[in-house]
Amino acid sequence: MAENKANSYEKLTQHRQEFVDQIINDVTTGKLFEWSSQHCGIPIRPKSLRAMVKNQQAREGTQKESPYYHGYNAIKLFMIAMEKNYPDNRWCTYNFAKKLGAHVRKGEKGVLIEKWGTIQKPVYKIDPDTQQIVPDMIQDKDGNMVQKMKNVPYVDYFVVFNVSQIEGIEPEKQKEFVSHVDENEPNQAMELMIQNSEAKIVFDQSRSNEYDPAKDEIHVMERHKFEDLPAFYGTVAHEIGHSTGAADRLDRSGITKPNKFGSVEYAKEELRAELTAMFLQMEYGVQLNYKNHIAYLQNWSKGLKKEEDVYEQWGEILRGDPNELAKAANDADKASQYIISRMIEKDLTKEQIEALKPKEEQKVTLTSGKKVEEIDVDSKQEPVRTLQLGGNSSKKKFRKRG
Numbered sequence: 001m002a003e004n005k006a007n008s009y010e011k012l013t014q015h016r017q018e019f020v021d022q023i024i025n026d027v028t029t030g031k032l033f034e035w036s037s038q039h040c041g042i043p044i045r046p047k048s049l050r051a052m053v054k055n056q057q058a059r060e061g062t063q064k065e066s067p068y069y070h071g072y073n074a075i076k077l078f079m080i081a082m083e084k085n086y087p088d089n090r091w092c093t094y095n096f097a098k099k100l101g102a103h104v105r106k107g108e109k110g111v112l113i114e115k116w117g118t119i120q121k122p123v124y125k126i127d128p129d130t131q132q133i134v135p136d137m138i139q140d141k142d143g144n145m146v147q148k149m150k151n152v153p154y155v156d157y158f159v160v161f162n163v164s165q166i167e168g169i170e171p172e173k174q175k176e177f178v179s180h181v182d183e184n185e186p187n188q189a190m191e192l193m194i195q196n197s198e199a200k201i202v203f204d205q206s207r208s209n210e211y212d213p214a215k216d217e218i219h220v221m222e223r224h225k226f227e228d229l230p231a232f233y234g235t236v237a238h239e240i241g242h243s244t245g246a247a248d249r250l251d252r253s254g255i256t257k258p259n260k261f262g263s264v265e266y267a268k269e270e271l272r273a274e275l276t277a278m279f280l281q282m283e284y285g286v287q288l289n290y291k292n293h294i295a296y297l298q299n300w301s302k303g304l305k306k307e308e309d310v311y312e313q314w315g316e317i318l319r320g321d322p323n324e325l326a327k328a329a330n331d332a333d334k335a336s337q338y339i340i341s342r343m344i345e346k347d348l349t350k351e352q353i354e355a356l357k358p359k360e361e362q363k364v365t366l367t368s369g370k371k372v373e374e375i376d377v378d379s380k381q382e383p384v385r386t387l388q389l390g391g392n393s394s395k396k397k398f399r400k401r402g
């Protein structure tokens with residue numbers, strides 16, 4: 001049964017809608033950026049238990065895999081952990097829990113996450129003479145005729161459960177995070193970000209803060225004019241977030257095209273800048289002061305009077321397109337990665353990079369009786385569904401894999 005592109009896309013959208021509906025309320029009331037005190041007000045990035053187990057098995061000196069979820073998945077899992085009050089930060093599939101000799105408790109509901117990739121597909125065409133479908137041949141660099149290939153994006157879906165929903169895995173140890181940025185002890189990562197900002201930062205403002213795309217300059221108030229250091233870091237992270245959208249950096253239309261204050265495009269770029277700051281906060285365990293920070297977004301006030309109006313406009317955007325949150329999260333993920341690699345980690349040694357990150361317990365202990373060393377994690381995880389977003393229409397199926 002052939003499905004057209006719109007149908008596949010609708011299904012993808014439908015899954016996102018469910019989650020977005022849940023968080024629109026948080027966005028419109030400003031809660032998305034006001035964290036509960038559960039983790040000292042710091043949003044902690046969700047981790048893959050599978051990657052953690054794999055890293056634990058890796059020999060000394062081997063390249064370890066990042067256990068953290070990124071972009072949309074990171075936001076989704078984080079929000080759900082907050083909502084359900086899960087004290088654990090780690091997630092895995094039903095089958096992986098089984099591999100660990102553990103089990104998901106009866107009646108527990110999992111969370112659908114997405115993993116994007118591309119695969120190479122051969123290209124066919126219709127022969128004008130015979131009207132038959134034939135391979136589309138091209139010459140390769142050695143002069144041989146080969147079938148044309150193209151990259152086709154696909155998305156794999158996995159259902160993951162929080163370790164709090166699983167029996168047989170030792171709960172995480174209490175994390176020792178420095179919850180607040182001490183005025184006398186500035187956050188190293190944030191300071192490096194400011195020091196190595198590619199856009200020039202000018203501390204010349206009395207009330208407002210902004211990024212000027214025409215000059216590629218950030219204009220902010222001096223740090224002592226902020227209520228506290230977290231408010232200062234939050235604002236600068238937000239403005240540097242905007243600067244990553246410049247044409248010679250990540251080329252985001254919210255920055256490269258002129259957008260009116262208060263317009264939808266403008267609001268979308270604001271959401272990206274906020275999420276970028278949030279991802280940096282997750283990465284370095286810094287508590288950024290969003291409440292103050294939003295109040296300082298003076299540009300907004302030209303079209304929108306109150307803080308509540310900002311949140312309401314974000315809510316409207318997300319209501320209008322459930323994919324917008326995923327797009328914003330993925331853009332913000334790229335922006336934060338850019339800031340990390342090009343500014344914060346610039347000129348640092350491996351050891352210095354490690355020292356910037358919050359210390360977290362990475363060791364997995366099982367109470368199921370199995371030993372972590374004995375778990376087979378090498379085989380590819382089977383997604384519950386795969387959706388191809390291009391290529392031959394007959395393959396554009398929402399494939400069930402049990």
Ligand SMILES: [Zn+2]
Pocket residue numbers: 238242270273297
């Ligand atoms: Zn902004």
